[in-house]
Amino acid sequence: MDPTLHTRRAFLRTTFLGAAASLTLPVFLQKTFAAMDAEAIGSATQTATGRDGRVLILLQMAGGNDGLNTVIPYLDDAYYRSRPNIGLARGEVLDLDGTLGLHPRLAGLKTLYDEGALAIVRGVGYPNPNRSHFRATEIWQTAADADRMEAHGWLGRYFDHCCPGADPAAAIAIAQSLPQAFLARSPAGITFDTPENYRWKAAGQDPAADALFQHFNPETPGELTPPGELGAADFLRRTALDAQLSSRAILDISRRAPGAASYPKTRLGRELGLISRMIAGGLPTRVYYLSQSGYDTHSGQANTHGRLLGELSDALLAFARDLRAQGNFGRVTLMTFSEFGRRVQENGSNGTDHGAAGPVFMVGGGVRPGQYGRQPSLTELTNGDQRFNVDFRSLYATVLERWLEAPSLPVLGRQYPLLPVI
Amino acid sequence: MLPPLPPSLWDRACAAHLLNRAGFGGPPAEWEALWELGPQGAVEMLLRGVEDTAQFPRPAWAEPEDEVAWRATLKPLDEETRQARQQERRKRHERELRELVAWWVGRMARTPHPLREKMTLFWHGHFATSANKVRQPYYHWLQNETLRHHALGNFGELARAILRDPAMLLYLDGTRSRRNRPNENFAREVMELFILGIGHYSERDVREAARAFTGYKVSPSTQAYEFLPKQHDDGVKQLFGKRGRLDGDAVIEILLGRPSCAPFLARKLCVFFVCEEPPPALVATVAQELVRQRFELAPTLRTLFCSRAFYEPAVRGNQIKSPVQWVVGTARLLQAPPPGEARLFSLLRQTGQLPFHPPSVKGWDGGRSWITTSTLLARYNAAPALLGGKGLPAASPLFAEAQATSGGDLMTLGEAASRHLFQNADAACEAAATYLAHHPATAATWGRLLQLLMSTPQYQLA
Numbered sequence: 001m002d003p004t005l006h007t008r009r010a011f012l013r014t015t016f017l018g019a020a021a022s023l024t025l026p027v028f029l030q031k032t033f034a035a036m037d038a039e040a041i042g043s044a045t046q047t048a049t050g051r052d053g054r055v056l057i058l059l060q061m062a063g064g065n066d067g068l069n070t071v072i073p074y075l076d077d078a079y080y081r082s083r084p085n086i087g088l089a090r091g092e093v094l095d096l097d098g099t100l101g102l103h104p105r106l107a108g109l110k111t112l113y114d115e116g117a118l119a120i121v122r123g124v125g126y127p128n129p130n131r132s133h134f135r136a137t138e139i140w141q142t143a144a145d146a147d148r149m150e151a152h153g154w155l156g157r158y159f160d161h162c163c164p165g166a167d168p169a170a171a172i173a174i175a176q177s178l179p180q181a182f183l184a185r186s187p188a189g190i191t192f193d194t195p196e197n198y199r200w201k202a203a204g205q206d207p208a209a210d211a212l213f214q215h216f217n218p219e220t221p222g223e224l225t226p227p228g229e230l231g232a233a234d235f236l237r238r239t240a241l242d243a244q245l246s247s248r249a250i251l252d253i254s255r256r257a258p259g260a261a262s263y264p265k266t267r268l269g270r271e272l273g274l275i276s277r278m279i280a281g282g283l284p285t286r287v288y289y290l291s292q293s294g295y296d297t298h299s300g301q302a303n304t305h306g307r308l309l310g311e312l313s314d315a316l317l318a319f320a321r322d323l324r325a326q327g328n329f330g331r332v333t334l335m336t337f338s339e340f341g342r343r344v345q346e347n348g349s350n351g352t353d354h355g356a357a358g359p360v361f362m363v364g365g366g367v368r369p370g371q372y373g374r375q376p377s378l379t380e381l382t383n384g385d386q387r388f389n390v391d392f393r394s395l396y397a398t399v400l401e402r403w404l405e406a407p408s409l410p411v412l413g414r415q416y417p418l419l420p421v422i
Numbered sequence: 423m424l425p426p427l428p429p430s431l432w433d434r435a436c437a438a439h440l441l442n443r444a445g446f447g448g449p450p451a452e453w454e455a456l457w458e459l460g461p462q463g464a465v466e467m468l469l470r471g472v473e474d475t476a477q478f479p480r481p482a483w484a485e486p487e488d489e490v491a492w493r494a495t496l497k498p499l500d501e502e503t504r505q506a507r508q509q510e511r512r513k514r515h516e517r518e519l520r521e522l523v524a525w526w527v528g529r530m531a532r533t534p535h536p537l538r539e540k541m542t543l544f545w546h547g548h549f550a551t552s553a554n555k556v557r558q559p560y561y562h563w564l565q566n567e568t569l570r571h572h573a574l575g576n577f578g579e580l581a582r583a584i585l586r587d588p589a590m591l592l593y594l595d596g597t598r599s600r601r602n603r604p605n606e607n608f609a610r611e612v613m614e615l616f617i618l619g620i621g622h623y624s625e626r627d628v629r630e631a632a633r634a635f636t637g638y639k640v641s642p643s644t645q646a647y648e649f650l651p652k653q654h655d656d657g658v659k660q661l662f663g664k665r666g667r668l669d670g671d672a673v674i675e676i677l678l679g680r681p682s683c684a685p686f687l688a689r690k691l692c693v694f695f696v697c698e699e700p701p702p703a704l705v706a707t708v709a710q711e712l713v714r715q716r717f718e719l720a721p722t723l724r725t726l727f728c729s730r731a732f733y734e735p736a737v738r739g740n741q742i743k744s745p746v747q748w749v750v751g752t753a754r755l756l757q758a759p760p761p762g763e764a765r766l767f768s769l770l771r772q773t774g775q776l777p778f779h780p781p782s783v784k785g786w787d788g789g790r791s792w793i794t795t796s797t798l799l800a801r802y803n804a805a806p807a808l809l810g811g812k813g814l815p816a817a818s819p820l821f822a823e824a825q826a827t828s829g830g831d832l833m834t835l836g837e838a839a840s841r842h843l844f845q846n847a848d849a850a851c852e853a854a855a856t857y858l859a860h861h862p863a864t865a866a867t868w869g870r871l872l873q874l875l876m877s878t879p880q881y882q883l884a
Contacts, residue, residue: 134554142782147595147607151782168795177771178796183781191796198796200877201803208860209874215853216878232698232740235790236798236879243795298505348501 054366054403055279057288057334058155058181060140061312063295064133065338066305067358068386071120071375074101078378082345086301086352096120100375105310108317109361117320117329118363119421121395122373125357125388129340133296133354136339141180143393143412154396154411155287156184162406163188163286168242169249172278173289174271181289189287190246195254195274199247219244253281261322264314268292272319280326286404295338299349312336316363323365330365333403333422337392343384356385360395362421366403372421391416398422424707424729431733432461438845439738442884443695444468444727445536447751450841465727469574469720471535478529483518484563486645518559523770523777524763526566527746531753531760541573541719542566543746544694546777547785549584549616551593553778560645561589562778577687577717578678581617585670586647588640594783597640601655604632609673611783617677619686623662630659634673678717684709687717695726697737698789704731739846742792743884745775748801751884752808752876755842758816761807769807772800793882802877809876814869821868832858839868843875850875 073079074090075098093101094110102110112118128146130136144150152160159166164186171189173179182189192198203210217240230238254274261276263269271290278285292312297305316334323329341358357376376386394416397408402422409415427436437457441448445468456464492511496504530539551565565587572580584590590608591597599605609632613623637654640647659668664676677683688709692700708726715721726732743751749770753760760766770776774797780786810816820842828834836855837847844850854871861867875881 132555138554138782149611149782149784151784151787176768178774178794180781185787185791187791187794189794189796191794197803198799200799202873202877206870208857209870212853212857212871212874213877216850216875216880232742232790232883233879236742236793236882239793239795239798240879243799246795247799299502349505 060291061338062293065295067341106313108313116369121360123376123389129356131354153181153183159188171287263318268315299351301351333364336361357388489642530750545569550780550785565589606632622682627661630661684712745773756816805873805876817869818865821865
């Protein structure tokens with residue numbers, strides 16, 4: 001059987017929005033679906049999901065993370081020559097293997113590394129790196145070559161190719177606006193900054209207003225034509241229905257008690273806590289996207305960078321603990337990325353300027369722990385920047401093929417070597 | 423030739439449809455007036471428009487900056503001061519860009535020449551250039567003016583103007599293209615996205631054209647286009663069977679003569695003005711018209727807007743409004759200003775069409791891709807902002823007008839609301855009347871009714 005068909009069918013079956021997604025079903029069966037879904041949502045952990053239950057989380061360290069002060073080659077004299085003021089002392093770093101150490105604020109990640117739940121991929125980048133935040137982010141989000149403009153995001157293409165007609169909750173981005181990674185021919189996915197904003201806000205204030213709203217935005221899709229033949233009006237009505245159902249489910253989950261897990265009281269902590277509840281709540285989401293901003297450390301970098309890494313590390317450790325307690329850690333892979341690393345040579349303001357290659361962290365029960373890629377040289381540089389040795393699209397291909405079990409060629413347009421990290 | 427709409431079929435709904443598509447829609451009085459002109463008269467009126475240049479003076483900051491002088495002022499500074507200056511300048515550019523978005527949306531919302539602005543928007547999606555790469559707002563203002571100048575003119579002239587457009591030269595690396603190292607970015611997109619369509623050229627054509635496009639530069643001191651003969655490869659090139667010392671204009675001339683050019687542009691025009699999947703026969707006929715008119719846009723559009731195909735029942739009310747059309751159309755319907763600068767910027771970004779920020783050189787996908795659960799909810803939740811914010815002030819004059827003509831009858835009021843928002847008195851009149859029966863007859867009630875009617879799938883269609 002065509003694997004994409006299989007995925008799609010299994011997807012429709014397990015989705016809590018099955019009722020909305022399969023419009024040809026008679027209404028009573030849709031109700032049964034809805035009841036089953038309500039049950040699944042009510043239970044603490046995900047009901048049987050099997051191979052379809054894998055979740056990918058992308059975390060952007062926005063602004064350009066200083067990878068060299070994140071994973072530190074503390075034996076390399078060139079490091080201290082380039083970073084006389086902001087270099088981290090040998091005694092401070094959290095040693096990984098006798099040559100590399102993590103930033104002292106990454107204690108949580110060090111714990112995960114020691115527990116075998118963290119992989120570090122070094123020297124990730126791409127040819128002819130771009131040093132503009134916007135363009136470099138665009139390149140990472142669309143998986144395009146540096147000199148090509150690609151409209152759709154790599155995850156958008158994944159959904160277009162591998163899960164057409166998927167539930168809108170198949171992808172969720174916690175962001176102000178749709179990240180370009182999700183942009184697609186038929187955009188899938190839900191975007192909200194907080195769940196409270198992902199709803200029709202005028203609801204519940206006036207029964208006559210609610211009645212009028214329901215009149216035009218009915219919750220029973222009864223007479224709609226099957227997907228694929230939808231006219232624009234039907235398509236809009238169906239999207240309105242999907243919006244109401246998914247909004248209710250997400251709000252319901254977000255308002256639940258966070259359980260026993262305790263997260264740091266940072267934005268990242270709150271957002272990962274929400275994602276954990278959404279995973280536990282049985283949303284059919286395959287991909288989550290979130291970002292932590294502030295990494296653009298041109299001056300006085302030490303404090304800012306340390307605080308950001310600390311927040312990242314603490315939140316990721318809490319998240320891993322929480323997922324383990326739920327029994328969901330094995331279903332989840334989280335991958336960080338940053339649009340670029342920073343210049344090797346520190347600048348005159350105790351900061352660093354835009355650079356190129358950098359490290360990527362991967363966290364999860366399915367990750368093969370350890371280090372991948374080579375630590376880029378600090379003496380053989382291109383325009384003062386470290387050279388990449390792992391194309392970021394190799395990581396995307398690995399995640400697509402080994403984790404999401406989807407062919408990477410139609411998504412990335414080229415076959416990239418896979419890494420044994422999953 | 424496209425069969426024209428028989429005069430007997432021309433009714434008010436046709437006029438409303440024409441105004442929605444060839445413009446951004448408007449209140450009933452506006453399409454009533456168009457209806458009275460008859461189909462040809464109405465189309466002429468839209469094509470001619472009313473010159474609005476004096477009404478929309480250029481933003482005060484829209485002047486070139488001398489990059490060379492700027493760099494010279496930075497040179498003597500210590501690094502910290504220099505970074506502070508650069509940061510300041512970036513912030514200023516961001517502010518100006520927000521102003522530019524509001525300036526253009528405001529112009530679309532108030533212009534007496536809506537078709538020209540609609541076509542300017544079409545060209546912005548066609549020759550898409552993004553501020554994510556080209557940061558200086560002046561370049562975008564300048565390109566916007568160029569697109570407007572040629573909006574209803576000749577496609578060939580527009581293409582030649584784009585070859586010399588500083589924003590485009592920077593966006594597609596024309597400025598980095600040198601005689602001995604031609605950059606193929608612009609040459610490829612000219613063929614793939616601007617003139618021919620994918621699959622209608624070879625890699626060799628791209629390479630040869632890239633040589634012809636060398637030397638087209640932007641002067642850093644004037645931020646204007648300049649041709650540098652020393653950077654131009656004036657050797658013999660060969661593409662599509664033509665040989666010679668071709669320059670950029672010669673290449674564009676060759677491309678315009680290729681058989682795929684007219685169908686490619688015709689299809690884009692049909693998708694923009696008619697429907698998401700235009701019938702091949704319609705595209706072919708519009709393409710013939712383009713060729714017959716030597717790529718003059720106004721006469722081609724005249725034929726399209728007068729055609730029977732344009733007014734087919736399946737075409738009408740079946741186009742998903744782009745976010746810009748939705749904001750501008752609402753402003754025109756309500757005769758109220760669009761939301762303020764900051765709100766407007768975030769609203770258009772949230773709903774997926776921030777002018778000057780297309781996702782790539784391919785422009786926006788449009789059609790159904792405008793609508794996701796998130797963008798639809800964002801549109802629903804933005805209805806109060808489009809009605810003027812707190813208290814929904816934009817509804818007041820409309821209420822006074824409806825009250826005066828209805829004599830307070832609820833069904834008549836419901837019809838008025840429905841007609842105003844949906845160009846169709848029946849679409850919502852009963853539901854609206856039921857709502858009104860539960861509330862006092864005040865402007866505030868009317869405002870909330872309009873807000874509700876805008877929070878519907880129907881309102882996203884034109």
